Amino acid sequence: MRLYKMSESGQQELVEEPIPAPGTGQVLVRVHASSLNARDLFMLDGRYPVPPGRVPLSDAAGVIEAVGPEVTRFADGDRVVNSFHATWYGGPQRKPGPAYHTDIDGWLTEYRLIDQQGLVAIPEHLDFTEAATLPCAAVTAWSAVQGAGPGDTVLVQGSGGVSLFALQLARAAGARVIATTSSEKKVARLRELGASDVINYVDTPDWSAEVRKLTDGRGADVIVEVGGAGTIAQSVAAVAYRGTISLVGHLAYDTTGMNLLDFSYSGATLRAIGGGSRSDLEDMNRVIAAHKIRPVIDRVFPFEEALDAASYLGNGAHFGKVVITH
């Protein structure tokens, strides 16, 4: 089988290894697709330390090709997707577990052995490229929009992987969605996905005032904060009284953050999001299946061009997910 590994000199190398056989409780997955997330870029180019020999990427979908003794969750031929957190199955997570790509081998490989507990079934209407986008971005969005429903307004920042899933999941929950973007070209596509209003955050740096205008002064009940320190002050100004800011990302960490007094007056909750559990993935998949939600895929690259896929994602022109087929 072919797989990518971090070399001693900090480069990704495509290598060949024998296909392993599953042990007790393990399954062998023939990986059909993987997807890239913002976090992978830091690890692929060495900005975040990854030990030599580590296989990259956290998200993949494929087919069970062999099962080991005592496997009860799956059988040969089942279509599966991995949970982002390999050992967080449900309930409150008391401490961070091992993460793919950094602490344990990831999914940029043609085959992978995994404990049966780390996988869930793929919603029937999704193909492998679509399913491979679910573990990180979609589950994070799912966690970020929890609590939003009919009568609520959700604000999503930009058109990255997490934000588009948040838009789709919030719409499925019956909430109104306001989106921001830096690109006029993406406005129509955000509206097609169900955003009632789109604000250009470059032309309108004080976008919180626009959110207030669009909500009759109330503000957004849930804000999916992907900018971090560079956007949080606007989010505090845009959040509804006693609303929620779900802190997901740090794409704009070049400024000083927020004024704590302003935050106190907002009465809002700042909720740090860290993906979600296997049970969150299963709950989300039920909603994705019921609403026939299709992940937005910007571009698919072949396995041999995985590093080009990462450069493409890094350029930031994408709308939705960048996927690799294996």
Ligand SMILES: NC(=O)c1ccc[n+]([C@@H]2O[C@H](COP(=O)([O-])OP(=O)(O)OC[C@H]3O[C@@H](n4cnc5c(N)ncnc54)[C@H](OP(=O)(O)O)[C@@H]3O)[C@@H](O)[C@H]2O)c1
């Ligand atoms: N906490 C967690 O569990 C978790 C999980 C997944 C991701 N994350 C983090 O969340 C962030 C987003 O991840 P992603 O995978 O969705 O990234 P992504 O797909 O690379 O998102 C890039 C998009 O974000 C938008 N953006 C960039 N700067 C912005 C700003 N200042 N204001 C508003 N939008 C901005 C841009 O949209 P436009 O082109 O439309 O302007 C850009 O195209 C990253 O920081 C990532 O590390 C955290």
